[in-house]
Amino acid sequence: MLTNYERLAARNKEYLWHPFTQMKDYNNADPLIIERGEGMKLFDVHGRAYWDGFSSVWLNVHGHNVPELNQAITDQLGRVAHSTLLGMANVPAIELAEKLVEITPKGLNKVFYSDSGATAVEIAIKMAFQYWHNQGVRGKTRFITMNQAYHGDTIGAVSVGAIPLYHEVYRPMLFPSHVIPYPCAYRHDGGEREVLEATLTSLRHLLVARADEIAALIVEPIVQGAGGIVVMPPSCLREMSALCRKHGVLFIADEVATGFGRTGAMFACDLEEVTPDLMVVGKGLTGGYLPVAATLATDEIYQAFYADYQEQKTFFHGHSYTGNPLGCAVALASLKLMEERSMVEGVRAKAAFVERKLAAIKDHPHVGDIRQKGLMIGIELVRHKATREAYDWSERIGVRTSLRARELGMLTRPLGNVMVFIPPLAANEAELDAMTDILIESIISVTEGAH
């Protein structure tokens, strides 16, 4: 007789193709199958509890099974689950748009909904392109992105992506983008000042030489996420945005990972008082409950699409579930909770607590770099601290450390040799304490055992 778990595991193997996963490798191990969540923990079908140490892919805000969020969805379900924004509106979509305009950087006044970070990036790219086209400016068709950038997995988003492992295979079908260096101080002997200068100089040269063929620069503000949780030096974002403005190139901020309090500000752009021309949000928008994303635009962008006839200047883009009322209702409830609980301020205090805890492994011989902004944390593991020599990928140090953390009761997903710790924003000090202890113990036991 097969157990319930064995039956599920067999069907998981038979029918599912998992994202970003080498299935042959995955199918060799017993799968973790989640059944429910409660607060900061997820429970598998055996009833075993795990801390959600990566916020279920960087998006959970208030924890799981939150009564207020459940209620918001239930209330909306009793009204309508979905209609459409084609030719009509719905109540939660209007209310959420107003709220987003209120909390995002001043000047972003229009909200265009979609359903994932990648689609919201596609929208920003198409809007930037058509913004110039609609004004009769031809030739501004290219984008600038940053080395190791990640903006999602649809073709436009991959075209402005710059992580070879994920993006290179698709190169023949992508539109070309200009890539400027990302200011990563750890991998450069000159430190922050030099990497900042290298980035700004490269951007300046590109803009001076080619601004007439460039529609926009797209950036993950302050923290580059999938590229390894890398924090920009101070002033970088502000100076890049000023350079773009000076040379007539639009500035797109992709806040999909950094938005909604993650970095200790409501948006990472707030940290340097930058208002982008287009801003992309997703992930934490619904507290991590439902797939809603949005692209926000300034009045200037919006006006370039405003005309008398449908055939003229219209933005012909939309998804069937655009402005989904269930998603918008839960997003509103999540933002209300964030305000009532002063969560953004809370993130700063919690970040300081985690930083103090992680100081315990700062000098560990295999901890190369601890990078942190708010509750977005990456710990780069290295073979030799002094030389910064990387572990070989074949050693799977990140994967093994994550598996050890899972044995100790916490879920996380590494980025190569970088351990990622992105707990739900609502985690309290005791919960963060327990999670950080597991992170530290798994790093120590795997890296010391590796030699």
Ligand code: PMP
């Ligand atoms: N942009 C950034 C900066 C991201 O980190 C991600 C997802 N990790 C995306 C876009 C894509 O979002 P989604 O997975 O919702 O398509």
